[in-house]
Amino acid sequence: MSDSPPPSRAALAAGFATIYLVWGSTYLGIRIAVESLPPFLMASGRFLVAGGLLLGWLRLRGGPWPTAEQWRVNGVIGLFLLLGGNGGVTWAEQFVPSGVTALIIGIGPLFVVLTEWAWPGGKRPPALTFVALALGFAGVTWLAAPWEGAAGNTPHPGGVAAILLACASWGVGSIYSRHARHGAGPVAAAALQMLGGGLGLGILALFHGDLRGFNPSTVPAKAWGAVAYLIVAGSIIGYSTFAWLMRHSKPARVATYAYVNPLVAVVLGWAILGEPLTSRLLVAALFVVGSVVLITVARTRTAAGSGG
Numbered sequence: 509m510s511d512s513p514p515p516s517r518a519a520l521a522a523g524f525a526t527i528y529l530v531w532g533s534t535y536l537g538i539r540i541a542v543e544s545l546p547p548f549l550m551a552s553g554r555f556l557v558a559g560g561l562l563l564g565w566l567r568l569r570g571g572p573w574p575t576a577e578q579w580r581v582n583g584v585i586g587l588f589l590l591l592g593g594n595g596g597v598t599w600a601e602q603f604v605p606s607g608v609t610a611l612i613i614g615i616g617p618l619f620v621v622l623t624e625w626a627w628p629g630g631k632r633p634p635a636l637t638f639v640a641l642a643l644g645f646a647g648v649t650w651l652a653a654p655w656e657g658a659a660g661n662t663p664h665p666g667g668v669a670a671i672l673l674a675c676a677s678w679g680v681g682s683i684y685s686r687h688a689r690h691g692a693g694p695v696a697a698a699a700l701q702m703l704g705g706g707l708g709l710g711i712l713a714l715f716h717g718d719l720r721g722f723n724p725s726t727v728p729a730k731a732w733g734a735v736a737y738l739i740v741a742g743s744i745i746g747y748s749t750f751a752w753l754m755r756h757s758k759p760a761r762v763a764t765y766a767y768v769n770p771l772v773a774v775v776l777g778w779a780i781l782g783e784p785l786t787s788r789l790l791v792a793a794l795f796v797v798g799s800v801v802l803i804t805v806a807r808t809r810t811a812a813g814s815g816g
Contacts, residue, residue: 515756523757526749527765532610532772534742536780537734538598539606544731546718551598552709554735555590558743559702566696574692574700581690582697583704585681590705592677595712596670603664604671605783610773611651612671614796615644617766617803619679627683640802647795648672650788694751702743767800 515523541550567573574582601609618641624630651663685697692700713719753762774793777783 523749523753528768530741530746532769535606535610535773536776537738539601540734541731542602544727547598548709548713548716549718552706554738555702555706558739559699562699578690578692581688582700585685586701586704587708588677588681591708593674596674600667600670604667607774607777607783608663610770611796614770616675618644619675620682623679623683640799644799647792651792698747767797
């Protein structure tokens with residue numbers, strides 16, 4: 509039995525277009541924001557505001573106040589996903605172009621699969637997953653091109669390392685969230701995760717010195733506009749749409765955002781910020797996108813094979 513009729517094809521198409529375009533554009537928004545705003549302070553404010561607005565909206569609709577266990581579990585998830593994951597990406601985008609960042613993030617699903625394998629009771633991934641893993645890391649290696657040395661236009665090595673660590677943190681948080689039991693709905697969980705992650709980012713901002721000498725009056729309007737876009741479009745609309753699609757579409761189909769977002773980010777970075785669109789970037793994009801396509805196919809086959 510179903511409480512409501514299934515969504516129309518038009519509604520599903522609009523949902524996919526939203527996560528493809530909106531989440532693909534958040535890398536551009538972060539890049540613009542961190543040109544003028546301290547990275548961890550900006551990320552903290554983004555998630556605290558978005559999480560507070562979501563939680564307030566749920567309360568106005570009559571939703572219950574979260575339990576202590578829901579705060580605890582989702583706070584831990586938020587630390588992995590948003591402090592470790594988004595925080596690392598935000599810091600890295602001070603040095604790494606938005607399109608390159610999105611391409612490296614594109615191999616994130618591989619970290620999720622490896623974390624799931626390492627989790628207690630995890631199953632060994634199919635052989636196709638290891639092919640995807642090799643292809644994805646080949647793309648990142650080609651993108652970084654360490655053999656080019658200082659003479660080449662290579663990404664900041666510290667930034668690349670931070671993005672890869674962010675992928676690992678996102679993988680741990682994703683798998684932990686699948687196994688955690690807290691009873692909160694998807695929107696409530698998202699709000700609590702944003703508040704937990706935002707608080708962690710705020711503490712990190714203090715230790716990082718983000719408030720030292722910071723003067724909001726000197727921040728240009730485009731940076732504040734980027735933050736507002738990240739709060740409304742990236743956090744509230746994007747995540748809510750993702751949660752809705754996960755309920756009404758196949759997970760493997762929803763996961764296609766992982767290889768569309770990098771392409772969107774590369775095009776936007778080139779068109780708006782003038783980020784270079786080199787042959788090395790295009791080759792790396794083929795490797796990374798191909799790896800995520802393979803991992804999606806492997807997941808689909810595994811799910812089909814385990815069905816009764």
